[in-house]
Amino acid sequence: xxxxxxxxxxxxxxxxxxxxxxxxxxxxxxxxxxxxxxxxxxxxxxxxxxxxxxxxxxxxxxxxxxxxxxxxxxxxxxxxxxxxxxxxxxxxxxxxxxxxxxxxxxxxxxxxx
Numbered sequence: 863x864x865x866x867x868x869x870x871x872x873x874x875x876x877x878x879x880x881x882x883x884x885x886x887x888x889x890x891x892x893x894x895x896x897x898x899x900x901x902x903x904x905x906x907x908x909x910x911x912x913x914x915x916x917x918x919x920x921x922x923x924x925x926x927x928x929x930x931x932x933x934x935x936x937x938x939x940x941x942x943x944x945x946x947x948x949x950x951x952x953x954x955x956x957x958x959x960x961x962x963x964x965x966x967x968x969x970x971x972x973x974x975x
Contacts, residue, residue, distance in 0.1 A: 868892060868893065868894050868919075869893050869894070869941040869942065870893065870894040870895070870896065870939060870940045870941050870942075871888050871893050871894070871895055871896070871940060871941065871942040871943070871944065872895075872896045872897070872898070872933075872936050872937045872940040872942070872943045872944065873885050873888070873895060873896075873897045873898075873943075873944045873946055874897070874898045874925065874933065874936070874943075874944065874945050874946050874947035875897075875898065875899075875946040875947030875948060876897030876898060876899050876908075876911070876922065876946075877899045877900075877904075877907040877908055878946060878947075878948075880946055881897065881944070881946040881947070882910055882914070884944055884946065885897055885914055885920065886914055886917065889914060889917035889918035889919075889920060890917060890918075892918065893918070893942075894918065894919040894920075894921075895918070895919065895920045895921070896920075896921045896922075896923060896936045896937075896940060897911075897920065897921070897922055897923070897936070898922075898923045898924070898925035898932075898933060898936045898947060899922060899923075899924065899925070900924070900925070900926050901924070902922050902923070902924050908922070921936075923935055923936035925947075927947060
């Protein structure tokens with residue numbers, strides 16, 4: 863894929879194992895990638911991004927499922943979005959986390975439409 867026809871994908875939850883593997887695959891296939899993490903300054907969780915950035919264009923954005931609108935910048939202008947981020951507490955009974963995940967999905971859909 864040439865730079866002129868390069869598509870952009872957003873992968874949420876970039877510090878996770880599955881998201882990292884997906885980011886690597888997308889970069890190797892020629893996509894530009896935007897990813898989200900809760901804390902971009904946490905080098906312990908994000909040290910793998912340096913290696914991934916050597917494969918192609920990768921931008922890292924701060925976003926949190928519990929902060930409405932925090933994913934907007936990352937998904938803006940993307941051709942594809944992969945919602946890999948998950949709440950920290952998977953047993954949470956907090957409906958706000960479910961609502962927040964749906965809001966991220968809605969923002970991605972609005973970007974594509």
